[in-house]
Amino acid sequence: MNLLPLILAKRAGYELDETQIHTFVNAVSTGATPDYQISAFLMAVFFKGMTRNERVALTRAMAESGETLDWSALSAPTADKHSTGGVGDKISLILAPLAVALGMAVPMLSGRGLGFTGGTLDKLESIPGFSTDLDRAAFAKQMAEIGCGLIGQSGSIAPADRKLYSLRDVTGTVESLPLIVSSILSKKIAAGPASLVIDLKVGRGAFMRDLASAQALGTALRETAHDFGRRCTVLFTAMDAPLGLTVGNRPEVVESLEVLAGNGPEDIRDLTLALTSEMALLAGLSATAHEAWSRATAALDDGSALRIFGDIVLAQGGRLDLQAKGWGMPAAAHRAVLTAPVAGHLVDPDARKVGRIAVDLGAGRQRAEDEVDGSAGIIFARPWGASLARGEEIAFIEGADPARVDRAAEALGDVLEVAADPPTPASLFLGILDDAGYHSWQRPDISRRS
C-alpha cells in the first residue's frame, strides 16, 4: 500500500475522508507499508493537525483494528477512568474496586510504565502471583461475578495503536493532539465502557505542562468520546509533585491498600473520591456530587472497597494478606534513609525528577524492554510542607540492588529541599469539563469519617 498520496494530501493540509483514514490504519495494521511512510505521515499530522471528523475516523479505524468487547449482558453500568499519566499515580488500584462498590462494572485495561511515569500493570504485577493476562472468557466471567477485571492491553485490542504508539515514540510525533486522542480513545472504545472519566494531569511532572494545552486536549477527548456515544467528564488535576507519598510498584500497592482501608494520604484519597464520584454521576448511580462522594467515602471507610479489591486479587491469582501488617507484600532487600540536613519545611519535590530517579532505581523503564524491580521505590516519611527537625527522616529508598539504592538516595538528596518557610499549599483540583463546560471544581464539604 503506497501512502504517498495521503502523505502529500495531509502535508498540504487537506481533510482526509474516512476511506483515506481507514487506508492509513490498515497500512499500519497489516505491516504492508514501510514504516518510513507511516512516520512521514505522522509528522505531517503533527504539523497540520486533524479535523474533528478526521479524529473520529482515525479513532474508529484504530478501535476496529482488533477485537471489541461487548458488555451488554451485564446488568451494572460499565464505566472506566483514564489518567494521562503521572508520578505516584496509583489511583486505578483504589478506584476500580471503589467504583464496583458503588454499583459499576469496570472493564479496566491498563498499560505498563515507560519513561518517568508508572504503569498500573507494573504495580499490579508486583503483587506476588497476580496475573494480568486473563483470556477473554476468564475476563468476562470475572466481570460478571466481581464486576471488575484488571488486565493488560493485549495485542488483540486496538493493535494499530500499539504499532503506531511505538513508532510515534521514536519519531518525535508523540505530542500531536489528534494522535493522542485517537490513541487514548481507540483502546477505551474497543474495551467498551459506556462512560469514561479522564484524569488530565497538568504540570511539570505531566505530559501537558500548561492548562491551556490540557484544556484543548480535554475538549478534543470529550468531543470524540461523544462522537462514539460515550459519556465523558474530564477532571484537570495538578501533577507537579508526586501523588501520595510513594513512587514505585510495591510501595504504591501498599499505599493503595492503606487508602482502601480508609487511611492513607489525603491527596490520593480525595482524587480517588473525586474521580469515582464523577463516574457514579455519569453512570446515573448518584444524583449529586455530594451524594456520590458520601457513598464513596463510606465504601472506603467501611472496608467494602477493600474487600472487592481482595476478591479481584484472589481471582487473578494474587497472594495478599489483608489482615497482616504490610498486607503480606514482600519487603525490599535494601533500604537507604534520607534525613533532613537542617530544620525546616519539606518543599514539594519535582515529580518528573523523582520519577526519573525511580526509573534509575529499577521501578520503571527507560526502554520498553527494560526489566522492572517490583520492590524498588521511594517512600516519603512526611508530606510536603511538613515541619522537620534537623536529622529527622524524610524518605526511604528501597530496592533489590544496593548500588542502585545508594545512587538513587544520593540523587534524591540533591532534589529534595528543606526550606525555612512552609511552601504555599498547591491546589490538586484545577478544574473540570462536563456538561456545564469548563469550570472550577470544589471538593464536597464532607469530613474524612462522615
Added chain:
Amino acid sequence: MNLLPLILAKRAGYELDETQIHTFVNAVSTGATPDYQISAFLMAVFFKGMTRNERVALTRAMAESGETLDWSALSAPTADKHSTGGVGDKISLILAPLAVALGMAVPMLSGRGLGFTGGTLDKLESIPGFSTDLDRAAFAKQMAEIGCGLIGQSGSIAPADRKLYSLRDVTGTVESLPLIVSSILSKKIAAGPASLVIDLKVGRGAFMRDLASAQALGTALRETAHDFGRRCTVLFTAMDAPLGLTVGNRPEVVESLEVLAGNGPEDIRDLTLALTSEMALLAGLSATAHEAWSRATAALDDGSALRIFGDIVLAQGGRLDLQAKGWGMPAAAHRAVLTAPVAGHLVDPDARKVGRIAVDLGAGRQRAEDEVDGSAGIIFARPWGASLARGEEIAFIEGADPARVDRAAEALGDVLEVAADPPTPASLFLGILDDAGYHSWQRPDISRRS
C-alpha cells in the same frame, strides 16, 4: 544512532549545528538508523526549513559522504552545468563538447530519468555501445586527453544523496528547498568543477511552477555554491512546452547531433549557446557575453564541437557514424503518425503531459526499476505555432512495442491542439541571477551563421 533528539530539535524550529547535521548524514550513510527516523526528520525539515548555515553543513556532509574528485592537475578551468529537469532537455549532450571546444574541462556526472523528465544518462546509453560506467582512472585519463567524460553518478559520489533522494521520493519530502539545494550541490561539490551554471526550469513541465519559488531556489543554490568557493550563475528558463522537437532517448540524441552540426531547432541551439556562454564567462575564458556567444556559435557552425562529441563517444565505446544520414543510430521498429485534423496553428503542447506519454511509451521510468526502450520517443514534425494544412503530419511516435506506440499516439492526439490563430510566441529566457543580482537576459544580437 538515535536521531530522536535531532527530530525534536528540528520539529521545534531550532538551528542544528555542524556536528548535529553530520550526525544525521552519517546516520543516512551508514544505515545504522532506521528509515522511519530519517523520514520523520525530513518531514520536519520540510515544515521548518533550514538556515543558510544548516544548508551548507548538510551539503558538505553529503558531499563528503563519498569520494571527492580533484582536477587540480588539469590546465583547463573546470566547469559544469546543472538542469533542474525538463521534457526534451538534451542540452548536456551538446553543451559538454561545446564547452570543451571553448577551452573548458567538463567532468559531467549525470543521472537517469524518473517520472516525466528524462535523464542524460539514458540518452547517452541509447547510443549503441556507449558506456557511462568508467572507473576513476579511465575518467581521469579521458578528462586529461579530451577534456570531458560523460559518466553516471556512481555509488561512490555523495552516496548519502542517493539514499536520501530515494527516501524523499516515497515520503513526500521532495519539495523542500534545503533538501533540493543539498541534493543538487553535494554531487557537484564532490565532482569538483570550479564553476557551475544552473538551468533553473520554470513552468508547467518543471518542478518549479512559478518564478518566485524558482528565484528563491536559485538564490539558495548560488549562495550555497559560493559558500564552497564555487562560481555560480543561475539562468531561469521556461519549461512549458518540450525543448526542441523530440522527446525520447534516441530521438533526442539525433536532434543533439543536428544542433552540434550547426542545425537543429532554434530553442535548443539558443539555450545551449546561452548556458555555454555563461560557463565561459564564469571560467574567465571570455570577457563579454557577446564574445562568448560568438565563439560558441562558431564552434557549432565549424564542426569543432561535433568532432569533440565524436571523440567522447568513441572513447566511451559508442558507435556513431558522423558522416551517415541519421548518424548511424538504429531506427525504431514501429512508428505511428499524427496528422492535423483541421487546418490551423499547432499550439505549444503541455510538456508534463507529453513527458508522461513518453514515459508510457517506454522512453522513461515510472519507477526506478523500470526498463527503458532507447528507441521510443515522440518527434514533432513542425515547431509550435507552425501553420498546418488539414491532414499535414504533426508528429511521429516511435518505439519497439507496437501496442504502446498506438496507445501513445492516441494519447498524444488528445493532447495536441490545432488552433485557428497562431499562439503568442513564448519567451524561453525568463531571467538570470549573477553578480549583478536578478535581471532580465537578452540573447546577444548575433545572426545564426555569423
